[in-house]
Amino acid sequence: MCTKNRKAPRRNEQTKHEGKIIMSHRNITRNLLASLIAGLFIPLGAQAADAELMKKIEAMAKEIESLRAQVQANQEANKQAIADVREVKEKVQKNEDKALDKWLTIGGDYQFRVDSLRGETKPFTDVQGTFQAAQYSAMTTGTPALSTLMTFSQNMSAVQTYQQARAFMGNATNQAIMGGLNNFAASVPAYKPENASLYTNRFGLDLNAKATQDVTVTARLLMYKTFGANDDSAITNGGATPFFSDRVGVFDGTLGHIPSSSYLNVDRVYATWSNIADQDIWFSVGRRPSTHGAPSNLRNNTPRPGTGGTPALLVDYAFDGMTIGWAPDIDALPGAYGKICYGRGYEAGFSKALTNSLEDTDMVGLSIVPIDTDALRVWAQYNRGMNIFDAPKMANTYFGTTMPKTNLGDIDWYGLGAMGTIKRVGPGELNWFADAGLSVTHPNENVSSQFGFQGLMTGAFFNPEAPSSKTGSAIYLGLRYDLPSKTKLGLEYNHGSKNWITFAPASGDSWTSKVGTRGNVYEVYAIQELDSKPISSRFAKSFFRLGFQYYDFKYTGSNNWVGAPVRMSDVNGQMMTMAPLSKAYNAYATFEVKF
Amino acid sequence: MRKSLIQLIVSIALAVGALTVAPIASADDVKMVGVVTKIKLATDGKSAQATLKDGKSGESVTINITDDETLDKFKDKRIQEGDEIRAKYDNAGNKSKSFKKTAGC
Numbered sequence: 001m002c003t004k005n006r007k008a009p010r011r012n013e014q015t016k017h018e019g020k021i022i023m024s025h026r027n028i029t030r031n032l033l034a035s036l037i038a039g040l041f042i043p044l045g046a047q048a049a050d051a052e053l054m055k056k057i058e059a060m061a062k063e064i065e066s067l068r069a070q071v072q073a074n075q076e077a078n079k080q081a082i083a084d085v086r087e088v089k090e091k092v093q094k095n096e097d098k099a100l101d102k103w104l105t106i107g108g109d110y111q112f113r114v115d116s117l118r119g120e121t122k123p124f125t126d127v128q129g130t131f132q133a134a135q136y137s138a139m140t141t142g143t144p145a146l147s148t149l150m151t152f153s154q155n156m157s158a159v160q161t162y163q164q165a166r167a168f169m170g171n172a173t174n175q176a177i178m179g180g181l182n183n184f185a186a187s188v189p190a191y192k193p194e195n196a197s198l199y200t201n202r203f204g205l206d207l208n209a210k211a212t213q214d215v216t217v218t219a220r221l222l223m224y225k226t227f228g229a230n231d232d233s234a235i236t237n238g239g240a241t242p243f244f245s246d247r248v249g250v251f252d253g254t255l256g257h258i259p260s261s262s263y264l265n266v267d268r269v270y271a272t273w274s275n276i277a278d279q280d281i282w283f284s285v286g287r288r289p290s291t292h293g294a295p296s297n298l299r300n301n302t303p304r305p306g307t308g309g310t311p312a313l314l315v316d317y318a319f320d321g322m323t324i325g326w327a328p329d330i331d332a333l334p335g336a337y338g339k340i341c342y343g344r345g346y347e348a349g350f351s352k353a354l355t356n357s358l359e360d361t362d363m364v365g366l367s368i369v370p371i372d373t374d375a376l377r378v379w380a381q382y383n384r385g386m387n388i389f390d391a392p393k394m395a396n397t398y399f400g401t402t403m404p405k406t407n408l409g410d411i412d413w414y415g416l417g418a419m420g421t422i423k424r425v426g427p428g429e430l431n432w433f434a435d436a437g438l439s440v441t442h443p444n445e446n447v448s449s450q451f452g453f454q455g456l457m458t459g460a461f462f463n464p465e466a467p468s469s470k471t472g473s474a475i476y477l478g479l480r481y482d483l484p485s486k487t488k489l490g491l492e493y494n495h496g497s498k499n500w501i502t503f504a505p506a507s508g509d510s511w512t513s514k515v516g517t518r519g520n521v522y523e524v525y526a527i528q529e530l531d532s533k534p535i536s537s538r539f540a541k542s543f544f545r546l547g548f549q550y551y552d553f554k555y556t557g558s559n560n561w562v563g564a565p566v567r568m569s570d571v572n573g574q575m576m577t578m579a580p581l582s583k584a585y586n587a588y589a590t591f592e593v594k595f
Numbered sequence: 596m597r598k599s600l601i602q603l604i605v606s607i608a609l610a611v612g613a614l615t616v617a618p619i620a621s622a623d624d625v626k627m628v629g630v631v632t633k634i635k636l637a638t639d640g641k642s643a644q645a646t647l648k649d650g651k652s653g654e655s656v657t658i659n660i661t662d663d664e665t666l667d668k669f670k671d672k673r674i675q676e677g678d679e680i681r682a683k684y685d686n687a688g689n690k691s692k693s694f695k696k697t698a699g700c
Contacts, residue, residue, distance in 0.1 A: 274699040275628055280681055282699040308700040327698040373664055538672035
């Protein structure tokens with residue numbers, strides 16, 4: 001049943017299928033016919049489309065060709081533009097290389113300063129005044145006889161050694177003349193020198209030229225003059241006995257550092273060859289940066305001197321000389337360097353064989369800085385001054401024109417110091433320093449006839465002393481606290497022993513170089529920088545500084561290596577070449593501009 | 596027990612070897628003298644990149660600086676563009692080991 005029923009539908013489906021095929025064939029036939037009929041009309045339309053297409057293709061080809069030409073032209077133009085830009089760049093580079101600021105740095109500073117000076121002296125007999133009085137008397141009254149006085153003076157200046165001085169002093173004729181001089185003694189009672197207002201201008205011009213790779217030339221020109229005067233009399237006690245040997249007049253080592261004239265002098269000029277043998281080795285020669293070394297940069301508000309300069313406690317003197325230095329690369333000792341320095345303090349000229357020939361005065365130094373970072377800088381210094389002169393060349397002083405007449409011996413100096421900055425001490429930073437120095441003299445047999453037979457730290461006027469080595473010591477301590485308001489508050493103290501002698505006449509102190517004081521010096525100061533944007537250079541700034549110094553001299557002869565120091569309490573009318581100042585006060589204010 | 600001992604010895608040997616080799620494998624130091632052409636200080640002030648133009652080859656090298664001493668010098672302009680610097684840095688990450696002005700005078 002089921003089978004029969006199944007076969008019947010199949011037959012029907014087959015019939016339907018065959019019908020469909022027939023229908024499909026009919027449809028195909030119709031379509032073919034229609035296509036053939038339609039095909040009769042196609043060629044005409046196709047020909048028209050082809051022509052149009054060809055035109056378009058030709059147009060496109062032309063456009064492509066045009067574009068290609070344009071691209072090529074652009075490429076050519078670009079190449080030209082690149083070449084032009086390169087040329088312009090080269091020209092700019094050449095101009096930059098030649099530009100002044102590429103090789104020449106110009107800077108400088110101006111300082112206006114007002115000092116108010118006051119002091120207290122001890123009674124003494126002025127040597128120069130005494131001789132002048134005797135000379136005046138000889139010329140006006142004939143007593144003593146002028147010829148006698150001239151012979152005495154001539155014989156005195158012929159004395160060269162301690163033994164000769166003793167012989168001279170033992171001579172009866174000379175003793176009589178010296179006794180007679182007492183009649184003309186220029187006694188100066190104790191008094192209180194005062195200058196309520198001393199105004200000065202100081203102007204410095206700094207130049208640094210990069211001459212060739214690794215070779216530079218640095219120069220500093222300096223002018224320092226007093227308001228209302230074109231000489232040094234304001235700080236040398238002009239017309240009267242000077243107080244200190246470093247303020248008798250201006251000489252080669254202090255030129256530009258003591259108010260003297262409106263002349264712009266060459267304070268520094270030196271050529272430096274660095275990176276020698278691809279190492280951090282340098283050689284530098286010229287008028288050296290041997291003034292205002294560390295730690296005086298703190299109170300001067302100047303940058304640290306870096307590898308240049310010498311410790312201010314031992315040397316502050318404008319030297320002509322040279323240096324060779326090496327900064328080895330030691331990870332554990334950042335900033336370490338060492339250098340050997342040489343300077344000529346006095347050029348004696350041709351030798352004078354028939355007399356006590358003057359030798360050149362030279363100084364050599366060895367400086368070792370084992371670490372130099374902001375947090376800590378340590379230095380050790382050794383100097384030897386050889387053939388130390390008795391007086392530098394100076395013109396128009398109280399003593400007339402002075403010059404070296406003899407060499408008194410050698411001096412050794414030893415120094416050890418450190419400075420650093422502690423950050424975040426309260427709202428600001430604390431700078432500190434501590435420095436210690438030792439001076440050891442090595443006198444020869446010579447005495448200074450122009451200073452009454454005094455030797456190297458030995459003897460007194462007309463009272464020669466056998467040469468012997470003297471050892472002096474000094475300490476120098478200080479703090480400076482820097483506030484975010486650009487206010488800097490400083491405090492300094494230094495002490496020098498009886499026989500302390502330094503080589504620092506070029507310091508900026510008005511009375512005398514404070515680090516050479518035989519006694520105590522206290523100084524406080526405040527610096528206020530103006531909150532103004534630097535324009536001229538990275539170091540440009542302007543600030544006011546107010547300060548006060550108090551000197552308490554315990555011995556005479558600070559900063560003077562001629563003659564033995566005398567305890568200040570023992571000074572009472574002795575013959576002296578300098579006025580013995582027992583106390584000194586200096587209130588000062590400055591307005592300074594660095595550019 | 597014996598296996599553990601061997602493992603321990605091998606571990607120690609490897610550790611010692613690693614420690615010994617580490618410095619050798621670490622970057623070598625490069626020294627150069629050049630002029631600062633660019634200083635880029637990070638906004639937080641804790642690092643900086645300084646580009647030096649080698650005085651000999653003329654090639655520029657950018658050195659990464661993180662030490663306070665040098666960063667302070669950048670901040671207060673003690674070191675700035677145009678200064679000649681003697682630098683030491685590792686050649687792996689150009690990390691500065693020493694960055695100071697060439698000595699002189």
